[in-house]
Amino acid sequence: MKFFIDTANINQIKEAASMGLLDGVTTNPSLVAKEGKNFYDLLNEIVQIVDGPISAEVVSTDYNGILKEAEELSKIHKNIVIKVPLIKEGIKAVKTLSSKGIKTNVTLCFSPTQALLAAKAGASYISPFVGRLDDISTNGMELIKQIVTIYKNYNFKTEVLVASIRHPLHVVEAALIGADVCTMPFDVIEKLFNHPLTQKGLENFLNDWKKLNQ
Template sequence: MKFFIDTANLAQIKEANDLGILDGVTTNPSLMAKEGISGQEAIINHYKAICDIVDGDISAEVISTDFDGIIAEGKKLAAIHPNIVVKVPMIKDGIKAIKWFTDNGISTNCTLVFSAGQAILCAKAGAKYVSPFIGRVDDSGWDGIQLVEQIANIYAIQGFKTQVLAASIRNANHIIRCAEVGADVCTCPLDSILALLKHPLTDIGLAKFLEDAKKL
């Protein structure tokens, strides 16, 4: 399973990349705004900076919701760097745009997916990634991990090439469960990735090793 970091913070991206396990980055307008980045030129330069750090797919999200607007924005984003994947919302014009991008050699990530039916449409349109939102599904009273498993099973049965990118991950357990049910990618905050390092028995064992080493 690939690890993406879900942020626009360059310091966090670099820290995750320095771990040696980072495969890509996902971003959105909210994450850009959180870093104080606004204006088309500033956003483009920020994507370039991310691409300079990470040698992997970088999802860059459009803000348009009509077909022509999505296409225009997507073409500009894709021109920034070969690793840019255009992130498109799960709406009617979004699916239409994903098909256009696919036919014209531009990779896409279909975002805001909350059902298997939506995931099927993403795959049919040729999206490289589909992003089911685990945490938000859980918040609504349903099981986000179960949705990831359902999509992964459907894709395997039907032979769809679209990769399941589990998004809206809230904790380390989400990451582990996604790996268990067949997600191709998970995207999450740095804290969730770093939480995988932690276990109380590791801390106890290390403390004992260090204590014994002082006696040598």
Template sequence: MKFFIDTANLDEIAEAKSWGCLAGVTTNPSLYAKTGGKLEDFEPHMLKIAELCEGLPVSAESTAMTVEGMVEEGRRLSALAPNIVVKLPMCEAGLAACRALANEGVRVNMTLVFSATQALLAANAGARYISPFVGRYDDIALDGLSQLADVVACIKNYDWSDKNPDGRVEIIAASIRTPNHVTQAALMGADIATVPMKALKKCLHHPLTDAGLASFAADWARVTSN
């Protein structure tokens, strides 16, 4: 399973990339707002992320509400850099815009997916990536992992080679909060986990690893002090 980082923060992206395990970036309007960015700087900021990622897929989300607006904005975003993927919301307009953009060779990441039926509609509409959310289900005391499992199983049942520019569909496990979310997503066969920096660092650290490093450092300090 590949790791994407879910952020619009350039420093976080650079740090995750330095670890050698980053395979892409996902962003959304809320994440961009957290950077303090302004409307006129949105597209230049997406271009900076695309350049920083050196060809790795970067999802930039349309904020339009109509089919025409999504298609227009999708064309503009995808033209910024060859590695930009247009992110669209799961809704009637999003599906129609997805089909139109896919027909033009634009890769689409369909977001805000919460059910297998939504995922199947997105794949048929030409989505290259589908982002089912896990943590938001947990927020309302439902099992987000079981919904993710249904999405993975349904999508992997079929051949999508004629539906989108790359001829394949990848499942991005989104709204990831914990290392267990990542583990379970990998066990069920999700292609990608997109993880905020806080959760990514939780995946990196373990109390036994940290204790072992501290013990090694203390033992070596005794050696070097002799």
């Protein structure tokens, strides 16, 4: 499974990259707004840190506007992936972009039918939001199971990128299902390391070593 970090914070991206586990980055307008930086300058910083897919989201909602933004963003670096909302105009744009060899990440997916449309349009990635579904008392991971099954049934090349991850169990469940990517906030990446028995065991080892006075 690939690990992406879901942030636009440069310090968090650098720290995650230093772990040697980071495969890519996803951003969105909300995350970029928190940083108070020019979007293009921010993307130029990110591509220097992470050698992997960097999702940059368009803000246009019409076909021509999406294509115009996508062409501008794709010029920044070969690793830029155009993030497009799962709406009719977005899917039309994805079809055109994929025919031009421009990678796309279709975002705000909440149903298997939406995921099927994105795959048929040639999306590079589909981003189902599991946490937001959980928030409305719907099983977000069940959606991941459905999408993975549908894509395998028809050998779609679109990668399942599990988004809106809230905790390590989401990551474990996504891995068991066979999703291709998990994108997660920095705090969730850190939590993946945590287990009380690991910390306790380490403390015991170090305390015993001190007793040897070496």
